[in-house]
Amino acid sequence: MKKILLLGLISCLFLSCKKEHKIANVERAFYYWKSDNWNISQKEDSISKKLNVKKLYVKFFEVDYSDAMGNFPISKTQLYLYNLDSITIVPTVYIKNAVFLKSNQASLDTLADNVNFLITKFYKEKFREAKPLTEFQMDCDWTLKSKDNYFYFLKKLKSISQKEISCTLRLYPYKYPDKMGVPPVDKATLMCYNILNPLQNHTKNSILDIDELESYLDTDKIYPKHLDVALPIYSWMQVYKNEQFSNVIYTDNKMVKKLLKEIKPLWYSVTKDTVINETYLRIGDKVKFEEIDARKIEQTIHLLKKYVSFDKNTTVSLFHLDDEQLSNYTNEELSGFYSAFSK
The missing domain is CATH 3.20.20.80 (Glycosidases)
Structure with a gap:
């Protein structure tokens, strides 16, 4: 009887841990x-x-x-x-x-x-x-x-x-x-x-x-x-010029990714001079792209x-x-x- 109660208690505890709050x-x-x-x-x-x-x-x-x-x-x-x-x-x-x-x-x-x-x-x-x-x-x-x-x-x-x-x-x-x-x-x-x-x-x-x-x-x-x-x-790009943080840009992900080359996870290099939301990006500028x-x-x-x-x-x-x-x-x-x- 004690074993059944113990198993029941363990089961209840397990289920309560899995329960989601809708x-x-x-x-x-x-x-x-x-x-x-x-x-x-x-x-x-x-x-x-x-x-x-x-x-x-x-x-x-x-x-x-x-x-x-x-x-x-x-x-x-x-x-x-x-x-x-x-x-x-x-x-x-x-x-x-x-x-x-x-x-x-x-x-x-x-x-x-x-x-x-x-x-x-x-x-x-x-x-x-x-x-x-x-x-x-x-x-x-x-x-x-x-x-x-x-x-x-x-x-x-x-x-x-x-x-x-x-x-x-x-x-x-x-x-x-x-x-x-x-x-x-x-x-x-x-x-x-x-x-x-x-x-x-x-x-x-x-x-x-x-x-x-x-x-x-x-x-x-x-x-x-x-x-x-x-x-x-939302997503944003943190722009770094000469290895120093410059500013943040909010933009369309699909459009901006065409201008970036991945260096490592989250980090990209600008491949073409361009202007995005009044920010001038030069070839070689680094971007931390978070989406x-x-x-x-x-x-x-x-x-x-x-x-x-x-x-x-x-x-x-x-x-x-x-x-x-x-x-x-x-x-x-x-x-x-x-x-x-x-x-």
Whole structure:
């Protein structure tokens, strides 16, 4: 009898380890992260509709800091959208960590007032046909030194706006909430990309490395907030001139690969003088080309379902809505990134 019970216990433990956490109702979303005078193209609009996307996280602006100006907004979007009666717009603001390292409570009170004012003003001007504004999302790579100020700001913004407040959540604070704290928000979006420092990890894909991802997700702790999730559907090239890092280019993978010769995994040499997105590439320039294919995203979804306990209703976002980046996937693949969470 004891042997049967022991075998039963072992079997249950084994099955529980293999159990995947499915999402019953997936709300499909995109991030829209373009600034200045960009607008959604016909292709981007068409794909969104075909995928039945019902939510857009739109970066309204960023907040930076300087000793001369204090906290100030930059990179404002001029996006206009029409026929928005079925779309939920979530205004998103990226705030640089320096803002919270340099601010006191009085300036954070002012910042919360200004963020609320600017979001509300812009929303009324540009998205009059959209659903009523219900949520703000804040995006910040907070650190131990900035944590208290950032959390204070989030509480103040909630009080002033009377809106649902969400924030982005990187993998490190997800795994170590006791050390990094849990932000005082209604919910958080787990960002499954930009895992490594691209300039310090030359042999790994800094956007998304599966082994690194699993090391962060593999934790016994259940995060004490509702978690949505965001996946990367972008690629980039890190350009090196004379062995020194120059800049990053986002581009169409198929087009740019015709101009590159592989040196070693992830690394290429430019074979023809050319201009890509206002960057002049010379023969011999080196490029670290990091791309995310459909298989890598499918592996990511498998790990998320294995380790993360999702609520019944969860938003799955793809970062980000850009026709060049979308061209790297079929519509079936893009749709599958959403539906896989329910299978």
